[in-house]
Amino acid sequence: MSDEVLKKTPLYDLHISLGGKMVPFAGYEMPVQYPAGILKEHLHTRAEAGLFDVSHMGQAFLSGDTAALERVTPADITGIPEGMQRYGLLLNDAGGIKDDFMTMRLKGEDALYLVVNASMKDSDFAYIAERLKGAATLKPAPDRALLALQGPKAADVLERHATGVSNLTFMQAIRINVAGAPAIVSRTGYTGEDGFEISIEGRDAEKVARALLGEKEVLPIGLGARDSLRLEAGLCLYGHDMDEATDPVEANLVWSLGKRRKEAKDFPGADRITKNLANGPAKKRVGLRPEGRAPAREGSEIVKDGVVVGQVTSGGFGPSLNGPLAMGYVRGDLATPGTKVELMVRGKALAAEVVAMPFVPNQYKRPAKKTGAAT
Amino acid sequence: MSELRFTDQHEWVRLDGDEATIGITRYAAESLGDVVFVELPAKGRTVGAGAQAAVVESVKAASEVYAPVGGEVTAANAALEAEPAKVNADPEGEGWFFKVKMSDKAAFGKLMDEAAYKEFVKGL
Numbered sequence: 001m002s003d004e005v006l007k008k009t010p011l012y013d014l015h016i017s018l019g020g021k022m023v024p025f026a027g028y029e030m031p032v033q034y035p036a037g038i039l040k041e042h043l044h045t046r047a048e049a050g051l052f053d054v055s056h057m058g059q060a061f062l063s064g065d066t067a068a069l070e071r072v073t074p075a076d077i078t079g080i081p082e083g084m085q086r087y088g089l090l091l092n093d094a095g096g097i098k099d100d101f102m103t104m105r106l107k108g109e110d111a112l113y114l115v116v117n118a119s120m121k122d123s124d125f126a127y128i129a130e131r132l133k134g135a136a137t138l139k140p141a142p143d144r145a146l147l148a149l150q151g152p153k154a155a156d157v158l159e160r161h162a163t164g165v166s167n168l169t170f171m172q173a174i175r176i177n178v179a180g181a182p183a184i185v186s187r188t189g190y191t192g193e194d195g196f197e198i199s200i201e202g203r204d205a206e207k208v209a210r211a212l213l214g215e216k217e218v219l220p221i222g223l224g225a226r227d228s229l230r231l232e233a234g235l236c237l238y239g240h241d242m243d244e245a246t247d248p249v250e251a252n253l254v255w256s257l258g259k260r261r262k263e264a265k266d267f268p269g270a271d272r273i274t275k276n277l278a279n280g281p282a283k284k285r286v287g288l289r290p291e292g293r294a295p296a297r298e299g300s301e302i303v304k305d306g307v308v309v310g311q312v313t314s315g316g317f318g319p320s321l322n323g324p325l326a327m328g329y330v331r332g333d334l335a336t337p338g339t340k341v342e343l344m345v346r347g348k349a350l351a352a353e354v355v356a357m358p359f360v361p362n363q364y365k366r367p368a369k370k371t372g373a374a375t
Numbered sequence: 376m377s378e379l380r381f382t383d384q385h386e387w388v389r390l391d392g393d394e395a396t397i398g399i400t401r402y403a404a405e406s407l408g409d410v411v412f413v414e415l416p417a418k419g420r421t422v423g424a425g426a427q428a429a430v431v432e433s434v435k436a437a438s439e440v441y442a443p444v445g446g447e448v449t450a451a452n453a454a455l456e457a458e459p460a461k462v463n464a465d466p467e468g469e470g471w472f473f474k475v476k477m478s479d480k481a482a483f484g485k486l487m488d489e490a491a492y493k494e495f496v497k498g499l
Contacts, residue, residue, distance in 0.1 A: 039409035
Protein backbone atom coordinates (compact mmCIF):
# COMPACT_ATOMS: atom_id res chain seq x y z
CA MET A 1 0.00 0.00 0.00
CA SER A 2 1.21 3.49 -0.72
CA ASP A 3 0.92 6.09 2.00
CA GLU A 4 -0.78 8.46 -0.40
CA VAL A 5 -3.50 10.47 1.33
CA LEU A 6 -6.86 9.39 -0.05
CA LYS A 7 -9.34 12.04 -1.10
CA LYS A 8 -12.97 12.07 -0.02
CA THR A 9 -16.03 12.99 -2.03
CA PRO A 10 -18.62 15.40 -0.56
CA LEU A 11 -20.69 12.29 0.32
CA TYR A 12 -18.03 10.62 2.48
CA ASP A 13 -19.88 11.22 5.77
CA LEU A 14 -23.12 9.95 4.23
CA HIS A 15 -21.37 6.74 3.07
CA ILE A 16 -20.09 6.15 6.60
CA SER A 17 -23.51 6.80 8.14
CA LEU A 18 -25.06 4.32 5.67
CA GLY A 19 -22.55 1.64 6.70
CA GLY A 20 -20.52 1.82 3.50
CA LYS A 21 -17.41 -0.37 3.43
CA MET A 22 -14.78 2.09 2.27
CA VAL A 23 -11.88 1.08 0.02
CA PRO A 24 -9.23 3.03 -1.89
CA PHE A 25 -10.17 3.59 -5.54
CA ALA A 26 -8.53 5.99 -8.00
CA GLY A 27 -7.07 8.00 -5.13
CA TYR A 28 -10.38 8.27 -3.27
CA GLU A 29 -11.94 6.51 -0.33
CA MET A 30 -15.08 5.05 -1.89
CA PRO A 31 -17.80 2.62 -0.75
CA VAL A 32 -17.34 -0.81 -2.36
CA GLN A 33 -20.63 -1.92 -0.82
CA TYR A 34 -23.19 -1.10 1.86
CA PRO A 35 -24.69 -3.56 4.37
CA ALA A 36 -27.08 -5.01 1.71
CA GLY A 37 -24.04 -6.45 -0.11
CA ILE A 38 -22.99 -6.50 -3.76
CA LEU A 39 -25.46 -9.19 -4.88
CA LYS A 40 -28.55 -7.44 -3.47
CA GLU A 41 -27.33 -4.01 -4.56
CA HIS A 42 -26.85 -5.29 -8.10
CA LEU A 43 -30.26 -6.99 -8.31
CA HIS A 44 -32.00 -4.02 -6.69
CA THR A 45 -30.60 -1.67 -9.33
CA ARG A 46 -32.00 -3.90 -12.10
CA ALA A 47 -35.38 -4.22 -10.33
CA GLU A 48 -35.92 -0.75 -8.79
CA ALA A 49 -33.37 2.05 -8.53
CA GLY A 50 -29.86 2.49 -7.15
CA LEU A 51 -27.98 5.65 -6.22
CA PHE A 52 -24.23 5.77 -6.93
CA ASP A 53 -21.71 8.38 -5.80
CA VAL A 54 -19.42 8.92 -8.78
CA SER A 55 -18.08 12.28 -7.61
CA HIS A 56 -14.54 10.95 -8.04
CA MET A 57 -14.95 11.22 -11.81
CA GLY A 58 -13.45 14.22 -13.57
CA GLN A 59 -15.78 17.02 -14.66
CA ALA A 60 -14.70 20.01 -16.74
CA PHE A 61 -15.96 22.73 -19.06
CA LEU A 62 -14.30 23.46 -22.40
CA SER A 63 -14.71 26.96 -23.82
CA GLY A 64 -13.41 28.79 -26.88
CA ASP A 65 -13.07 26.93 -30.18
CA THR A 66 -14.56 23.71 -28.82
CA ALA A 67 -14.31 22.03 -32.24
CA ALA A 68 -10.59 21.74 -31.46
CA LEU A 69 -11.52 18.82 -29.18
CA GLU A 70 -11.55 16.80 -32.41
CA ARG A 71 -7.75 17.01 -32.35
CA VAL A 72 -7.72 14.36 -29.61
CA THR A 73 -10.79 12.25 -30.38
CA PRO A 74 -12.32 10.55 -33.42
CA ALA A 75 -15.83 11.36 -32.17
CA ASP A 76 -17.98 13.85 -34.08
CA ILE A 77 -17.86 16.74 -31.61
CA THR A 78 -19.10 19.56 -33.83
CA GLY A 79 -22.08 17.41 -34.79
CA ILE A 80 -23.36 16.97 -31.21
CA PRO A 81 -26.83 18.55 -31.26
CA GLU A 82 -27.88 20.99 -28.54
CA GLY A 83 -29.18 19.19 -25.49
CA MET A 84 -27.32 15.97 -26.26
CA GLN A 85 -24.23 14.18 -25.04
CA ARG A 86 -21.93 11.84 -26.87
CA TYR A 87 -19.47 9.09 -25.94
CA GLY A 88 -15.94 9.53 -27.21
CA LEU A 89 -12.44 8.11 -26.95
CA LEU A 90 -9.39 10.19 -26.10
CA LEU A 91 -6.53 8.95 -28.32
CA ASN A 92 -2.75 9.26 -28.27
CA ASP A 93 -0.81 9.89 -31.47
CA ALA A 94 -0.58 6.17 -32.19
CA GLY A 95 -4.36 5.77 -31.97
CA GLY A 96 -4.11 4.12 -28.52
CA ILE A 97 -6.92 4.84 -26.07
CA LYS A 98 -5.95 7.27 -23.30
CA ASP A 99 -9.46 7.24 -21.83
CA ASP A 100 -13.14 7.29 -22.69
CA PHE A 101 -15.31 10.29 -21.88
CA MET A 102 -18.68 11.98 -22.30
CA THR A 103 -19.16 15.36 -23.97
CA MET A 104 -22.34 17.38 -23.53
CA ARG A 105 -23.60 20.38 -25.47
CA LEU A 106 -26.11 22.06 -23.18
CA LYS A 107 -28.85 24.20 -24.68
CA GLY A 108 -27.84 27.82 -25.25
CA GLU A 109 -24.28 27.29 -23.99
CA ASP A 110 -21.08 27.70 -25.95
CA ALA A 111 -18.93 25.66 -23.55
CA LEU A 112 -18.93 21.87 -23.69
CA TYR A 113 -19.28 19.90 -20.46
CA LEU A 114 -16.95 16.86 -20.17
CA VAL A 115 -16.89 13.86 -17.84
CA VAL A 116 -13.80 11.62 -17.75
CA ASN A 117 -12.69 8.65 -15.63
CA ALA A 118 -11.54 9.23 -12.06
CA SER A 119 -8.26 7.37 -12.44
CA MET A 120 -7.33 9.32 -15.58
CA LYS A 121 -8.64 12.80 -14.90
CA ASP A 122 -5.36 14.57 -14.12
CA SER A 123 -3.58 13.17 -17.15
CA ASP A 124 -6.63 13.65 -19.42
CA PHE A 125 -7.07 17.26 -18.42
CA ALA A 126 -3.36 18.02 -18.90
CA TYR A 127 -3.37 16.31 -22.32
CA ILE A 128 -6.51 18.10 -23.55
CA ALA A 129 -5.29 21.48 -22.27
CA GLU A 130 -1.93 21.05 -23.97
CA ARG A 131 -3.29 19.80 -27.31
CA LEU A 132 -5.97 22.51 -27.48
CA LYS A 133 -3.71 25.35 -26.32
CA GLY A 134 -4.47 28.63 -28.08
CA ALA A 135 -7.83 27.35 -29.36
CA ALA A 136 -9.87 26.31 -26.36
CA THR A 137 -9.60 26.49 -22.57
CA LEU A 138 -10.34 23.55 -20.31
CA LYS A 139 -11.58 24.41 -16.84
CA PRO A 140 -11.80 21.43 -14.46
CA ALA A 141 -14.68 21.57 -11.99
CA PRO A 142 -13.27 19.75 -8.92
CA ASP A 143 -15.92 21.27 -6.65
CA ARG A 144 -18.73 19.50 -8.46
CA ALA A 145 -20.20 16.21 -7.30
CA LEU A 146 -21.72 13.55 -9.57
CA LEU A 147 -24.51 11.13 -8.70
CA ALA A 148 -25.96 8.34 -10.82
CA LEU A 149 -29.51 7.17 -10.32
CA GLN A 150 -30.02 3.93 -12.25
CA GLY A 151 -32.74 1.38 -12.73
CA PRO A 152 -36.29 0.97 -14.07
CA LYS A 153 -37.72 3.23 -11.32
CA ALA A 154 -35.10 5.96 -11.75
CA ALA A 155 -37.27 8.17 -13.97
CA ASP A 156 -40.29 8.02 -11.63
CA VAL A 157 -38.11 8.81 -8.64
CA LEU A 158 -36.18 11.68 -10.21
CA GLU A 159 -39.35 13.22 -11.67
CA ARG A 160 -40.58 13.79 -8.09
CA HIS A 161 -37.55 16.04 -7.47
CA ALA A 162 -37.05 17.52 -10.95
CA THR A 163 -40.29 17.93 -12.87
CA GLY A 164 -39.80 17.19 -16.54
CA VAL A 165 -36.71 14.95 -16.44
CA SER A 166 -38.74 11.90 -17.37
CA ASN A 167 -39.32 13.50 -20.81
CA LEU A 168 -35.62 13.21 -21.61
CA THR A 169 -34.56 10.34 -23.84
CA PHE A 170 -31.29 8.39 -23.82
CA MET A 171 -28.25 10.69 -24.06
CA GLN A 172 -30.22 13.92 -23.71
CA ALA A 173 -28.97 16.45 -21.16
CA ILE A 174 -30.38 19.60 -19.53
CA ARG A 175 -29.82 22.07 -16.75
CA ILE A 176 -32.59 21.69 -14.18
CA ASN A 177 -33.03 21.93 -10.40
CA VAL A 178 -32.95 18.63 -8.53
CA ALA A 179 -34.34 18.79 -4.99
CA GLY A 180 -33.85 22.54 -5.23
CA ALA A 181 -30.21 22.37 -6.30
CA PRO A 182 -29.03 23.58 -9.72
CA ALA A 183 -27.93 20.50 -11.68
CA ILE A 184 -26.87 19.17 -15.05
CA VAL A 185 -28.90 16.02 -15.66
CA SER A 186 -28.27 13.57 -18.48
CA ARG A 187 -30.16 10.39 -19.24
CA THR A 188 -27.30 7.95 -19.24
CA GLY A 189 -25.28 5.68 -16.98
CA TYR A 190 -22.95 2.74 -16.64
CA THR A 191 -25.30 -0.11 -15.76
CA GLY A 192 -27.24 -0.88 -18.95
CA GLU A 193 -30.39 0.31 -17.19
CA ASP A 194 -32.39 3.42 -17.85
CA GLY A 195 -31.14 6.15 -15.56
CA PHE A 196 -29.58 9.53 -15.02
CA GLU A 197 -26.31 11.17 -14.09
CA ILE A 198 -26.73 14.27 -11.95
CA SER A 199 -23.96 16.83 -11.69
CA ILE A 200 -24.32 19.29 -8.81
CA GLU A 201 -22.18 21.58 -6.68
CA GLY A 202 -20.39 19.60 -3.99
CA ARG A 203 -22.11 21.61 -1.25
CA ASP A 204 -25.52 20.41 -2.53
CA ALA A 205 -24.52 16.76 -2.90
CA GLU A 206 -25.65 15.46 0.47
CA LYS A 207 -29.00 17.25 0.29
CA VAL A 208 -29.73 15.82 -3.17
CA ALA A 209 -28.47 12.33 -2.27
CA ARG A 210 -30.59 12.24 0.89
CA ALA A 211 -33.69 13.38 -1.02
CA LEU A 212 -33.26 10.53 -3.53
CA LEU A 213 -32.37 7.94 -0.86
CA GLY A 214 -35.54 8.99 0.94
CA GLU A 215 -37.60 7.44 -1.86
CA LYS A 216 -38.70 3.87 -1.13
CA GLU A 217 -37.42 2.54 -4.48
CA VAL A 218 -33.84 3.73 -3.92
CA LEU A 219 -30.91 1.93 -2.26
CA PRO A 220 -27.32 3.23 -2.11
CA ILE A 221 -25.06 1.16 -4.38
CA GLY A 222 -21.30 0.72 -4.06
CA LEU A 223 -18.49 0.27 -6.55
CA GLY A 224 -18.71 -3.54 -6.33
CA ALA A 225 -22.17 -3.65 -7.89
CA ARG A 226 -21.24 -0.80 -10.24
CA ASP A 227 -18.58 -3.11 -11.66
CA SER A 228 -20.81 -6.20 -11.97
CA LEU A 229 -23.59 -4.10 -13.53
CA ARG A 230 -21.32 -2.53 -16.16
CA LEU A 231 -19.77 -5.90 -16.97
CA GLU A 232 -23.19 -7.46 -17.62
CA ALA A 233 -23.94 -4.41 -19.79
CA GLY A 234 -20.78 -5.13 -21.82
CA LEU A 235 -19.28 -1.73 -20.96
CA CYS A 236 -15.52 -1.20 -20.78
CA LEU A 237 -13.58 -0.30 -17.66
CA TYR A 238 -10.61 1.88 -18.58
CA GLY A 239 -7.22 0.43 -17.62
CA HIS A 240 -8.66 -3.07 -17.77
CA ASP A 241 -10.68 -3.54 -20.97
CA MET A 242 -8.75 -0.89 -22.86
CA ASP A 243 -5.54 1.08 -22.46
CA GLU A 244 -2.98 3.09 -24.43
CA ALA A 245 -1.86 -0.02 -26.31
CA THR A 246 -5.40 -0.65 -27.60
CA ASP A 247 -7.04 1.14 -30.50
CA PRO A 248 -10.80 1.71 -31.00
CA VAL A 249 -11.12 -1.08 -33.59
CA GLU A 250 -9.48 -3.64 -31.29
CA ALA A 251 -11.64 -2.42 -28.40
CA ASN A 252 -14.75 -2.97 -30.54
CA LEU A 253 -15.77 0.68 -30.12
CA VAL A 254 -15.89 1.61 -33.81
CA TRP A 255 -19.44 2.94 -33.28
CA SER A 256 -17.91 5.83 -31.32
CA LEU A 257 -16.01 7.08 -34.40
CA GLY A 258 -17.87 9.82 -36.23
CA LYS A 259 -18.79 9.00 -39.85
CA ARG A 260 -17.39 12.32 -41.04
CA ARG A 261 -14.23 11.69 -39.05
CA LYS A 262 -13.70 8.22 -40.52
CA GLU A 263 -14.01 9.68 -44.02
CA ALA A 264 -11.71 12.62 -43.29
CA LYS A 265 -9.18 10.44 -41.39
CA ASP A 266 -8.30 13.53 -39.37
CA PHE A 267 -7.76 12.08 -35.89
CA PRO A 268 -4.70 10.78 -33.99
CA GLY A 269 -3.59 7.34 -35.13
CA ALA A 270 -5.76 7.54 -38.26
CA ASP A 271 -3.30 5.37 -40.25
CA ARG A 272 -3.42 2.46 -37.83
CA ILE A 273 -7.15 2.77 -37.20
CA THR A 274 -8.03 3.04 -40.90
CA LYS A 275 -5.89 -0.01 -41.64
CA ASN A 276 -7.55 -2.00 -38.84
CA LEU A 277 -10.97 -0.93 -40.07
CA ALA A 278 -10.17 -2.18 -43.57
CA ASN A 279 -8.32 -5.42 -42.72
CA GLY A 280 -9.74 -6.34 -39.34
CA PRO A 281 -7.69 -6.04 -36.14
CA ALA A 282 -5.16 -8.65 -34.97
CA LYS A 283 -7.04 -8.87 -31.65
CA LYS A 284 -10.53 -7.84 -30.66
CA ARG A 285 -12.55 -7.34 -27.46
CA VAL A 286 -15.29 -9.94 -27.04
CA GLY A 287 -17.74 -11.24 -24.46
CA LEU A 288 -17.12 -14.69 -22.97
CA ARG A 289 -19.45 -17.10 -21.16
CA PRO A 290 -17.66 -19.84 -19.22
CA GLU A 291 -19.58 -23.11 -18.86
CA GLY A 292 -20.37 -24.13 -15.29
CA ARG A 293 -20.19 -21.73 -12.37
CA ALA A 294 -16.49 -20.95 -11.88
CA PRO A 295 -15.64 -17.33 -12.72
CA ALA A 296 -12.56 -16.59 -14.83
CA ARG A 297 -10.97 -13.42 -13.48
CA GLU A 298 -8.93 -10.65 -15.11
CA GLY A 299 -5.62 -12.02 -16.39
CA SER A 300 -6.87 -15.54 -17.16
CA GLU A 301 -5.43 -16.81 -20.43
CA ILE A 302 -7.76 -17.62 -23.31
CA VAL A 303 -6.73 -20.79 -25.16
CA LYS A 304 -7.79 -22.32 -28.48
CA ASP A 305 -6.48 -25.76 -29.55
CA GLY A 306 -3.73 -25.58 -26.94
CA VAL A 307 -2.48 -22.16 -28.06
CA VAL A 308 -2.86 -18.96 -26.02
CA VAL A 309 -5.01 -16.63 -28.14
CA GLY A 310 -5.83 -13.91 -25.66
CA GLN A 311 -6.52 -12.79 -22.14
CA VAL A 312 -9.51 -11.99 -19.93
CA THR A 313 -9.57 -8.28 -19.06
CA SER A 314 -12.66 -8.26 -16.79
CA GLY A 315 -14.29 -11.33 -15.36
CA GLY A 316 -16.51 -12.35 -12.53
CA PHE A 317 -19.97 -13.43 -11.60
CA GLY A 318 -23.07 -11.77 -13.05
CA PRO A 319 -25.84 -11.67 -10.43
CA SER A 320 -28.56 -11.07 -13.06
CA LEU A 321 -27.12 -13.74 -15.37
CA ASN A 322 -26.74 -15.97 -12.30
CA GLY A 323 -23.49 -17.24 -13.71
CA PRO A 324 -19.94 -16.35 -14.63
CA LEU A 325 -19.12 -13.90 -17.43
CA ALA A 326 -16.03 -12.23 -18.80
CA MET A 327 -14.69 -9.78 -21.32
CA GLY A 328 -11.36 -10.19 -23.00
CA TYR A 329 -9.27 -9.91 -26.14
CA VAL A 330 -8.94 -12.79 -28.60
CA ARG A 331 -7.15 -13.19 -31.91
CA GLY A 332 -9.13 -11.40 -34.59
CA ASP A 333 -10.20 -14.58 -36.40
CA LEU A 334 -11.76 -15.99 -33.19
CA ALA A 335 -13.96 -12.99 -32.36
CA THR A 336 -17.16 -14.36 -33.93
CA PRO A 337 -19.91 -15.18 -31.41
CA GLY A 338 -20.28 -18.94 -31.05
CA THR A 339 -16.53 -19.62 -31.19
CA LYS A 340 -15.50 -22.19 -28.56
CA VAL A 341 -12.44 -21.37 -26.46
CA GLU A 342 -10.98 -22.37 -23.11
CA LEU A 343 -10.17 -20.14 -20.15
CA MET A 344 -7.30 -21.13 -17.87
CA VAL A 345 -8.37 -20.93 -14.24
CA ARG A 346 -5.99 -22.23 -11.55
CA GLY A 347 -4.26 -24.46 -14.11
CA LYS A 348 -7.47 -25.96 -15.43
CA ALA A 349 -9.04 -25.29 -18.82
CA LEU A 350 -12.68 -24.18 -18.52
CA ALA A 351 -14.84 -24.48 -21.62
CA ALA A 352 -16.22 -21.09 -22.72
CA GLU A 353 -17.89 -19.48 -25.69
CA VAL A 354 -17.43 -16.12 -27.40
CA VAL A 355 -20.77 -14.32 -27.11
CA ALA A 356 -22.31 -11.05 -28.26
CA MET A 357 -22.63 -8.26 -25.69
CA PRO A 358 -24.42 -6.96 -23.71
CA PHE A 359 -24.86 -10.06 -21.55
CA VAL A 360 -28.07 -8.57 -20.14
CA PRO A 361 -30.24 -6.56 -22.59
CA ASN A 362 -29.93 -2.83 -22.04
CA GLN A 363 -32.98 -0.78 -21.12
CA TYR A 364 -32.10 2.65 -22.49
CA LYS A 365 -35.04 5.00 -23.15
CA ARG A 366 -34.44 5.70 -26.79
CA PRO A 367 -36.74 8.13 -28.58
CA ALA A 368 -39.77 6.47 -30.22
CA LYS A 369 -39.15 5.71 -33.89
CA LYS A 370 -40.91 8.10 -36.23
CA THR A 371 -43.58 6.34 -38.22
CA GLY A 372 -45.49 7.31 -41.34
CA ALA A 373 -42.90 7.65 -44.08
CA ALA A 374 -43.32 5.07 -46.82
CA THR A 375 -40.52 2.57 -47.17
CA MET B 376 -17.35 -34.48 22.14
CA SER B 377 -16.03 -32.52 19.23
CA GLU B 378 -13.37 -29.89 19.54
CA LEU B 379 -13.30 -26.63 17.59
CA ARG B 380 -10.14 -24.78 16.52
CA PHE B 381 -9.35 -21.77 14.30
CA THR B 382 -6.53 -20.48 12.09
CA ASP B 383 -5.24 -16.97 11.49
CA GLN B 384 -6.41 -17.44 7.87
CA HIS B 385 -9.99 -17.65 9.20
CA GLU B 386 -10.64 -21.35 8.72
CA TRP B 387 -12.31 -23.42 11.41
CA VAL B 388 -11.71 -27.14 12.13
CA ARG B 389 -14.03 -29.39 14.09
CA LEU B 390 -12.46 -32.65 15.21
CA ASP B 391 -14.53 -35.83 15.77
CA GLY B 392 -12.22 -38.77 16.49
CA ASP B 393 -9.63 -38.46 13.72
CA GLU B 394 -11.99 -36.82 11.22
CA ALA B 395 -11.65 -33.05 10.86
CA THR B 396 -14.40 -30.93 9.26
CA ILE B 397 -13.12 -27.67 7.77
CA GLY B 398 -14.85 -24.44 6.76
CA ILE B 399 -14.40 -20.68 6.83
CA THR B 400 -15.36 -18.57 9.84
CA ARG B 401 -18.26 -16.16 10.07
CA TYR B 402 -15.72 -13.33 10.09
CA ALA B 403 -14.29 -14.60 6.78
CA ALA B 404 -17.71 -15.09 5.22
CA GLU B 405 -18.77 -11.57 6.18
CA SER B 406 -15.53 -10.05 4.88
CA LEU B 407 -15.87 -11.88 1.55
CA GLY B 408 -19.48 -10.90 1.02
CA ASP B 409 -21.89 -12.93 -1.08
CA VAL B 410 -20.25 -16.24 -2.01
CA VAL B 411 -21.06 -17.26 -5.60
CA PHE B 412 -18.73 -20.21 -6.18
CA VAL B 413 -16.81 -22.75 -4.13
CA GLU B 414 -14.19 -25.15 -5.51
CA LEU B 415 -13.59 -28.13 -3.22
CA PRO B 416 -10.87 -30.80 -3.13
CA ALA B 417 -11.68 -34.21 -4.60
CA LYS B 418 -12.40 -37.09 -2.25
CA GLY B 419 -9.30 -39.22 -1.81
CA ARG B 420 -6.86 -36.37 -2.42
CA THR B 421 -4.23 -35.88 0.26
CA VAL B 422 -3.81 -32.31 1.46
CA GLY B 423 -0.86 -31.10 3.50
CA ALA B 424 -1.34 -28.90 6.56
CA GLY B 425 -1.22 -25.28 5.40
CA ALA B 426 -1.59 -26.22 1.71
CA GLN B 427 -4.21 -24.63 -0.52
CA ALA B 428 -7.19 -26.98 -0.59
CA ALA B 429 -10.23 -25.02 -1.77
CA VAL B 430 -11.25 -21.74 -3.40
CA VAL B 431 -14.11 -19.49 -2.39
CA GLU B 432 -15.31 -16.74 -4.73
CA SER B 433 -17.48 -13.73 -4.08
CA VAL B 434 -18.86 -11.43 -6.78
CA LYS B 435 -15.67 -9.40 -6.52
CA ALA B 436 -12.80 -11.80 -5.95
CA ALA B 437 -11.43 -15.31 -5.49
CA SER B 438 -9.80 -16.35 -2.17
CA GLU B 439 -7.84 -19.47 -1.35
CA VAL B 440 -8.78 -21.74 1.52
CA TYR B 441 -5.93 -23.60 3.23
CA ALA B 442 -6.14 -26.95 4.96
CA PRO B 443 -5.48 -26.19 8.66
CA VAL B 444 -4.57 -29.85 9.20
CA GLY B 445 -3.24 -32.45 6.75
CA GLY B 446 -4.72 -35.75 5.70
CA GLU B 447 -6.82 -37.57 3.17
CA VAL B 448 -10.01 -35.85 2.01
CA THR B 449 -12.96 -38.07 3.00
CA ALA B 450 -15.83 -35.79 1.96
CA ALA B 451 -16.58 -32.49 0.22
CA ASN B 452 -19.79 -30.53 0.77
CA ALA B 453 -21.46 -31.01 -2.62
CA ALA B 454 -24.43 -28.87 -1.52
CA LEU B 455 -22.22 -25.78 -1.92
CA GLU B 456 -22.01 -26.29 -5.68
CA ALA B 457 -25.71 -25.58 -6.12
CA GLU B 458 -26.05 -23.28 -3.13
CA PRO B 459 -22.81 -21.41 -2.44
CA ALA B 460 -24.87 -18.90 -0.42
CA LYS B 461 -24.93 -21.47 2.40
CA VAL B 462 -21.42 -20.26 3.21
CA ASN B 463 -22.85 -16.86 4.16
CA ALA B 464 -26.02 -18.18 5.78
CA ASP B 465 -24.37 -20.76 8.05
CA PRO B 466 -20.57 -20.62 7.67
CA GLU B 467 -19.78 -22.69 10.74
CA GLY B 468 -22.55 -25.27 10.14
CA GLU B 469 -24.19 -26.19 6.81
CA GLY B 470 -21.57 -24.14 4.99
CA TRP B 471 -18.72 -26.57 5.80
CA PHE B 472 -16.23 -27.18 2.98
CA PHE B 473 -14.57 -30.60 3.35
CA LYS B 474 -13.51 -33.33 5.78
CA VAL B 475 -10.10 -34.94 6.16
CA LYS B 476 -8.89 -38.03 7.97
CA MET B 477 -6.24 -36.27 10.00
CA SER B 478 -2.70 -37.61 9.66
CA ASP B 479 -1.10 -35.50 12.39
CA LYS B 480 -3.01 -34.74 15.57
CA ALA B 481 -0.25 -32.48 16.90
CA ALA B 482 -1.06 -29.88 14.20
CA PHE B 483 -4.60 -29.55 15.52
CA GLY B 484 -3.43 -28.80 19.04
CA LYS B 485 -1.36 -25.86 17.79
CA LEU B 486 -4.41 -24.04 16.36
CA MET B 487 -6.29 -21.30 18.23
CA ASP B 488 -9.23 -22.18 20.44
CA GLU B 489 -12.41 -20.14 20.22
CA ALA B 490 -11.40 -17.60 22.86
CA ALA B 491 -8.00 -17.02 21.25
CA TYR B 492 -9.57 -16.62 17.79
CA LYS B 493 -12.09 -14.09 19.11
CA GLU B 494 -9.21 -12.09 20.58
CA PHE B 495 -7.34 -12.37 17.27
CA VAL B 496 -10.31 -11.05 15.25
CA LYS B 497 -10.80 -8.18 17.70
CA GLY B 498 -7.26 -7.05 16.98
CA LEU B 499 -7.81 -6.87 13.19
